Structures are given as C-alpha cells and as structure tokens.
C-alpha cells in the first residue's frame with residue numbers, strides 16, 4: 001500500500017511551473033529517496049506533501065495528494081496534515097528552550113493532552129533517536145548547546161513526539177560529519193518499521209545505503225522510480241543512467 005500518493009499533481013511559483021503532472025506513490029513502512037539535480041523540485045514536492053509549500057507567496061497547485069488514502073489538499077485543518085506528515089530540514093534547528101521542552105513542543109502545539117507532559121514521552125522519543133544516553137543528565141539545559149548532529153536527532157525526536165505516520169527529510173545530513181550521518185542513517189532504518197520515510201538527498205551513496213526505493217526527478221517530472229538496487233545498477237532510462245554515472249563515473 002502507498003502511504004503517500006501524488007495524483008496528476010502540479011505546482012507553480014507565480015507563473016513558473018515547478019512540478020509537472022506528477023503521478024507517484026510512496027510505499028508504506030519503507031524508505032524512499034528522491035534524487036535529482038538542483039532546482040528540479042525535490043523540496044517543493046516534500047513541502048507539498050505536508051502542506052507547507054502554500055506558505056510561500058505565489059504558490060499554486062493542481063491535482064491531488066493522498067496520505068493514507070485520504071485527500072489532503074482541500075483539508076481545512078492544515079495542522080492535522082502537518083502533524084500526520086512530519087518534516088526534518090537540512091539545517092538542524094533547536095528551538096530556544098530546554099532539551100525536554102523541545103521534545104514536548106509538538107505535543108503541546110497540537111494540543112495532544114496525553115503527550116504534552118511526562119518524562120516517559122521525553123525518554124521514549126530521545127531513545128528512539130539514540131540521544132537519550134547523551135542528554136539524560138541535562139534535559140533542562142538549553143538545546144542550543146548541543147552539537148549539530150545532536151540537534152538534528154533532537155529535531156527528529158520533536159517530530160516523532162507527535163506520532164506522525166509519514167516522515168519527510170530534506171537533506172538531513174548535509175551539514176553533519178560522517179559519524180553523525182551514520183547515526184541518522186541507522187535510526188532511519190530502524191524507524192521505518194512504524195513510519196513511511198521520504199528523504200531528499202544529494203548523496204547518492206546515502207540513497208543506496210538506506211533507501212528501499214529511489215525516485216529520479218528531473219525538471220519537475222518523475223523520470224523513474226524503482227527498487228534502489230535496480231535504479232543504481234540497471235536504470236531503465238538514459239537520463240537516470242546519465243545522472244548516476246555523472247556522479248559515480
């Protein structure tokens with residue numbers, strides 16, 4: 001089953017057409033990587049799936065997106081969509097508050113009474129992102145003191161605290177060192193048991209290491225989507241082959 005489906009989906013910024021009649025499904029309980037050259041619309045695709053692209057001036061869309069079988073594009077309660085579809089960004093962001101408050105921020109923001117308090121939720125989320133042992137003695141300290149890699153794992157804990165069904169990640173490791181990158185990759189592989197993960201990455205080695213499926217996007221159109229091994233070893237399309245060989249060749 002597909003967790004997310006784009007159906008005849010197009011977007012524009014002003015008069016500039018970015019995504020062009022995209023039809024694609026993202027599998028449940030799997031990691032899908034989106035790769036493609038700069039400016040091809042990867043971030044726009046992610047931000048359309050959690051309804052944050054519409055915050056940009058001049059953004060327009062046509063078509064539909066389904067999340068877990070439900071159309072989300074006309075949902076009036078946008079917060080409900082954004083809770084269901086969490087997003088982690090390229091730059092690790094720690095909110096200006098304690099580590100504990102960072103984790104509880106989402107549940108409080110969305111008014112999830114059962115999850116807004118309680119050390120158990122904080123511990124559970126921090127354990128899920130393998131941060132608990134590093135921070136358990138300083139939960140009340142400002143999160144700003146954490147390293148970049150720790151902040152990125154905290155950002156993931158903050159998203160997981162509201163129990164999303166889909167996790168979007170936009171180049172989450174681009175500012176991290178290899179050790180932090182490795183930690184995040186291991187985490188993502190574990191998390192996929194409960195979550196559908198869609199990750200934009202410029203690092204094709206990363207896509208190959210962690211993604212079950214890979215999508216190649218070019219100029220706002222899906223050129224090819226398939227099992228990651230197949231995409232990298234025997235892509236169907238010349239353009240995919242060109243993109244991959246340009247980076248690996």
Ligand SMILES: Nc1ncnc2c1ncn2[C@@H]1O[C@H](COP(=O)(O)OP(=O)(O)OP(=O)(O)O)[C@@H](O)[C@H]1O
Pocket residue numbers: 013018036037038039040041042043044045056057
């Ligand atoms: N807020 C905006 N207003 C106008 N144009 C925008 C806006 N955001 C993005 N664009 C344009 O939309 C196109 C697609 O951008 P997008 O960020 O989705 O690409 P991308 O594939 O994620 O690129 P990159 O790999 O460089 O991050 C680009 O031409 C970009 O300049």
